[in-house]
Amino acid sequence: MIQCLIIDDEQPAINIIAAYVEKVPYLKLVATTTDPLEGLSLINEKDIDLIFLDIQMPGLTGLEFVKAINGKCKVIFTTAYSQYALDGFDLDIIDYLLKPVPFTRFLKATQKAKEIIDAQTSPKAGAHEDFIIIQGDSKGKLIKVEINEIDYIEGMRNYVAIICGDRKLLSLMNMKDLEESLSSKQFIRVHKSFIVPIANIAAVDGNAIILKRNNKAEIILGNVYRPAFLEMMRSRMIH
Known part of the structure; x- marks a missing residue:
């Protein structure tokens, strides 16, 4: 329905x-x-x-x-x-x-x-509540990625990089396709080049998003994505 x-x-x-x-x-x-x-x-x-x-x-x-x-x-x-x-x-x-x-x-x-x-x-989409399956950076290579291990996702020209701690997993896909395969309740796009797990957001300082894990990462909040991001943050704010 x-x-x-x-x-x-x-x-x-x-x-x-x-x-x-x-x-x-x-x-x-x-x-x-x-x-x-x-x-x-x-x-x-x-x-x-x-x-x-x-x-x-x-x-x-x-x-x-x-x-x-x-x-x-x-x-x-x-x-x-x-x-x-x-x-x-x-x-x-x-x-x-x-x-x-x-x-x-x-x-x-x-x-x-x-x-x-x-x-x-559909289950064929490749996304699940606790993990996703991505195509690697070479033909025939598939990688299982645990959702709770993802620090952030960065678009890099013709592929994306999924950052999990010290690991950088490269996938030959675009940001839009990956964004659509992820749950909007768990992830939010904050910039044309960045998707972050909502649970990994520690703070927002101006245009900078600070992560709980990988807090040295330079994640920028883009103007196009700012309204939806701030609305999501306000909806979770304790009054």
């Missing part, structure tokens, strides 16, 4: 998409909101797989919202404005629906979302 969130500053538009979700057996509506900032909180509070997201909203546009969540959920844009289509696909959204949205077009978009989400959650 795909857990869905609808974000639109117009309640009538929410009502239409909500009615469509109710008709599709593999979709489940978890929440709706007219406030995109509340939507950010809902993503951290609830288990959301797919967002139906308007683009032109006060406070935070849909484009800014997608950048802020940094791939935590899949997104289908629902908007009355076609000029944002190219920007949307540059952000790797699943589909772009123009209002008024016909149900047949909605169904086609959700079927595409289901295929993508099913593929990523």
Whole structure:
């Protein structure tokens, strides 16, 4: 079952998409909101797989919202404005629906979302709660990496380096593919070149992230990833 969130500053538009979700057996509506900032909180509070997201909203546009969540959920844009289509696909959204949205077009978009989400959650993806399997730096070489041993991950041109204490494991893959195979509850991308385990974050000092293990590593918090990172930190802050 795909857990869905609808974000639109117009309640009538929410009502239409909500009615469509109710008709599709593999979709489940978890929440709706007219406030995109509340939507950010809902993503951290609830288990959301797919967002139906308007683009032109006060406070935070849909484009800014997608950048802020940094791939935590899949997104289908629902908007009355076609000029944002190219920007949307540059952000790797699943589909772009123009209002008024016909149900047949909605169904086609959700079927595409289901295929993508099913593929990523399949056991064949290579990711497990306690370990991952990566392709090594030579053909036919596979490496099992224990999740709790990873200090951080660094992108290095055509491959990634997984740092585990004194070991640097090289894999011929890109950061985006590796990020998608890791649990968003355990890892967060903080820079175009860095992914870190949330449990290994000791402190944040300006743009520097200090790790519990490997605390000499120079991990930089990138501007693109800052909003989602800070929102994750705030959600865990004791008040």
